[in-house]
Amino acid sequence: MQSNSLSTVVRRLCLSFCLLGGLTSGAPALAATTINLSYNGTSDAEKNPVHLFAENFKRLAEEKSGGNLQIKLYPNSMLGEEEQRMEQVMTSPGLNIASFGGIAPLFEEIYVSAIPFMFKDAAAAHEFFDKGSYWQSAKAEFAKRTNTELLAVVEEGGFLNFTNNKQPIKSPKDFKGLRFRAMDPSQIALYESFGASGTPIPWTELYMGLRTGVVDGQMNPTSYIIMGSLYQVQKYLTLANIQYSDQFLVANGEMLADMSETDRRALTEAAQEATVLNRQAIAVAQEKDLEFLAANGMQIIQPDVDDLKAFREAAQPSYIEWLKKQNIDQHWIDKALQDVGLGL
Structure with missing residues (x-):
């Protein structure tokens, strides 16, 4: 003692x-x-x-x-x-x-x-x-x-949003066959729920990965899209409010x-x-960022309410299943979903 x-x-x-x-x-x-x-x-x-x-x-x-x-x-x-x-x-x-x-x-x-x-x-x-x-x-x-x-x-930086260089993404079905950069296994699970694939690429290598076609797209806040000059190698930006950054x-x-x-x-x-x-x-800054990206050639897509619902219904079960595989107790998931008025 x-x-x-x-x-x-x-x-x-x-x-x-x-x-x-x-x-x-x-x-x-x-x-x-x-x-x-x-x-x-x-x-x-x-x-x-x-x-x-x-x-x-x-x-x-x-x-x-x-x-x-x-x-x-x-x-x-x-x-x-x-x-x-x-x-x-x-x-x-x-x-x-x-x-x-x-x-x-x-x-x-x-x-x-x-x-x-x-x-x-x-x-x-x-x-x-x-x-x-x-x-x-x-x-x-x-x-x-x-x-x-x-x-x-x-x-x-607000919310993470999708970008890609192949086609406009307005709903989950538009992801089929595309390759996306992922930051961690949870993002791979997210892309796979849409029929796409995820490939881990460090931030420092992302620009070249997009430029050379190693991956077709990625997700980040608008501030990071500008900071990394990703608008130079990505044509389509989908404002889907994926995850809070x-x-x-x-x-x-x-x-x-x-x-x-x-x-x-x-x-x-x-x-x-x-x-x-x-x-x-x-x-x-969000408004200015979008103006800048549009002026630099990005096409900005805003999914409607039904499309956003389709995103949520496709992605959340897969992501939650991934959480459970990490041995995260269900009560944490329940608390979070109750806080935002959702339930699965």
Whole structure:
């Protein structure tokens, strides 16, 4: 018992030292708390919505704490790739914005939030994450498993939508025989439910894969279609609201516990307000993105209500079957579907 108590004391002393940025001779007794925030992507707020979130979060946290909190930004995976950054935020003070690639190895149930065609629009997705029982339970379970807290769902570009270079896709039957780039096995299951096939291709190789015909199409938010210049090698864009495109702000649990109530409130309120600002910015950007893509030769297809229903009815059973194969308990699926008024 003494050993465990001493370990706890030492860990908390180290935590306090790290948060204060260390003490140097001649430094003031009470220094500002510097917290590292790491994430993927460029440090260009116009091209990378995650960086836009980080900039706003930094500004708000520093303002709300009266300068007691200082957020240091590390874009472009400067502190490591997904797995490394998650390990860091689990074991030491800091913040990380993680994609599904960072969250899923620790909490596979996160894939439930990506059930295809679950949200009719952005407002429905926001309601799901702001008030839904699935997300409240997910945050609690994730904290239990990882000693971290999920502080925000960071919108990174609206919804994923289909593109391809063969033919307009308006309904599931238009997929037959096409080859699509997939990011993970769940997307392969999605394409197969439409009669297409999925091939894993890294983002860095996607442009050439589309250009050379290794695959016919892919799915991404409009911001990524522009960022990757995919409009140069794709002709058709289908606005199907496939999956909500998001990442997750993760905070070390002991860091939060050791903060003053004032600083902790400043951090959580900053996360909430930066989330709202990102949503507003992306809603405006969506219109501009579509105008840009149309002006650069893409044909934009908007499925009607019946077509969207057909997409959902074809894709959701296959995706949910894939979730079950990952040993994800049915109660997580039920919670999510109930939150959005669906049932299978």
